[in-house]
Amino acid sequence: MHGDSRSRRAFVGSAAVATLTALAGCSGGGTTPSQESSGGAESADAAASKRDFGGWLGATTNYDGVVEETDASEVEVTVGSQANGGAYGFSPAAVRVSSGTTVVWTWTGKGNAHDVVSTDGSFASERTGKKGHTFSRALEDAGTYKYYCSPHRAMGMKGVVVVE
Ligand SMILES: [Cu+2]
Incomplete structure (x- = not known):
């Protein structure tokens, strides 16, 4: 009896975790695409201007973008x-x-x-x-x-x- 009770609590607990995980996954899936579409081009440009050309300018102290x-x-x-x-x-x-x-x-x-x-x-x-x-x-x-x-x-x- 007690064993059953513990099992049920354990089951409820893992179900709650699963639900939270599903919600987190859902909201993450909902926001990530919109962030990419609204600021994607700008982010890509910024990344491109700050790239160090495969490390070529990684130790060049006056390099601050192209x-x-x-x-x-x-x-x-x-x-x-x-x-x-x-x-x-x-x-x-x-x-x-x-x-x-x-x-x-x-x-x-x-x-x-x-x-x-x-x-x-x-x-x-x-x-x-x-x-x-x-x-x-x-x-x-x-x-x-x-x-x-x-x-x-x-x-x-x-x-x-x-x-x-
Ligand atoms: Cu020189």
């Missing part, structure tokens, strides 16, 4: 900006441009000698510490160009140009 320059025909990237523990940054660290845009890397003259070397061999500049030195490249092919400075790569002196 700078949009798709309306520009020419874009300047500073070589030797303050970042990564000294004048060891490219600024902006990541920029998005349109196909055919000329990217002009311009040296500050700080942080010793720098260069600009793409990981896929698309471009490679001279290595110099001369203030005002420039290296230009018109990027025609769409894609994600990762590049670095040879002497300071390990410090996080890296950049990305996204060509669309």
Whole structure:
């Protein structure tokens, strides 16, 4: 008799848990799609702008999202900006441009000698510490160009140009 009573309570208890679980699942199913549909595009954009390109910019201290320059025909990237523990940054660290845009890397003259070397061999500049030195490249092919400075790569002196 007592055994039956305990069994019944146990059954009621698990039924209540099952009901709560069903309710939680139901409300979760009801709110999740609406949240995705109302803010989905914005969330995706924010995530895309903050991505670190497979970890490429994960240790680059001045990286704060991709700078949009798709309306520009020419874009300047500073070589030797303050970042990564000294004048060891490219600024902006990541920029998005349109196909055919000329990217002009311009040296500050700080942080010793720098260069600009793409990981896929698309471009490679001279290595110099001369203030005002420039290296230009018109990027025609769409894609994600990762590049670095040879002497300071390990410090996080890296950049990305996204060509669309
Ligand atoms: Cu450098």
